Amino acid sequence: MASSSSVAVRELPLFPLPEVVLFPGRPLPLQIFEFRYRIMMNTILEGDRRFGVLMWDPNQNKVSAVGCCAEVIHCQRLPDDRMKIMTLGQQRFRVLDAVREKPYLVGLVEWIEDEPPQKDLRPLGKDVEQLLRDVVRLSSKLMDQPIDLPEDIPSLPTELSYWVASYLYGAATEQQTLLELQDTAARLERETEILTSTRNHLAARTVLKDTLK
Numbered sequence: 001m002a003s004s005s006s007v008a009v010r011e012l013p014l015f016p017l018p019e020v021v022l023f024p025g026r027p028l029p030l031q032i033f034e035f036r037y038r039i040m041m042n043t044i045l046e047g048d049r050r051f052g053v054l055m056w057d058p059n060q061n062k063v064s065a066v067g068c069c070a071e072v073i074h075c076q077r078l079p080d081d082r083m084k085i086m087t088l089g090q091q092r093f094r095v096l097d098a099v100r101e102k103p104y105l106v107g108l109v110e111w112i113e114d115e116p117p118q119k120d121l122r123p124l125g126k127d128v129e130q131l132l133r134d135v136v137r138l139s140s141k142l143m144d145q146p147i148d149l150p151e152d153i154p155s156l157p158t159e160l161s162y163w164v165a166s167y168l169y170g171a172a173t174e175q176q177t178l179l180e181l182q183d184t185a186a187r188l189e190r191e192t193e194i195l196t197s198t199r200n201h202l203a204a205r206t207v208l209k210d211t212l213k
Helices: 037-047 122-143 155-167 170-179 184-211
Strands: 009-018 027-032 052-057 066-077 081-099 106-112
Touching: 009 037, 009 066, 009 081, 027 037, 037 052, 037 066, 037 081, 052 081, 052 170, 066 170, 122 155, 122 184, 155 170, 155 184, 170 184
Parallel strands: 009 052
Antiparallel strands: 009 106, 027 081, 052 066, 066 081, 081 106
16 A cells, blocks of 8 residues: 555545535535535534545445545535535545444544655646547547537646546546555556547547448
8 A cells, every 4th residue: 555645644534425426626516405514514514614525335335435525615404404505525544343343333543645756747647638639629520510629628737637537437446546546647547548548449430420320
């Protein structure tokens, strides 16, 4: 296991979510309806508005040990006591121990960070961004409809690696692996492999589609 850059250890309310992986800097909207999580939200809204999001794998009935802290940036209370909240990913953390499980899970966590890069990662980041644009362009062609990327794609390698990982829809296990990496270069290199494979697959389908016209 990679060493962690621990800046603090603290107790954190934890919210396991099926096949959901939150990344730093990325938004996560949630509807809160279970009684225990309504209690949790009311408690954290009176404090620092932060809780931990952990991926729960329903196939293995297992909660990941590494997650991402979420900060509530907006809360809408509904008439039936449900809540609609918008959160934003903050620091990543590793769960060291469970402090209590009732009425909701609270863990003792340590913050983790990427190790300092050993080389300039901006060229690798640009390669990843170009691969992403290729995937979007080919997807748009196959679907016969425009797909636009946001204009505010992060330019810094670490932030870009989180941004790209958050868009790997339907691949929660892969996303969790990327979240746990503490090496920006390794995360970008893995995203290069994923996007290259996807681009090649889409390119082959595009050629076939053009041939059958």
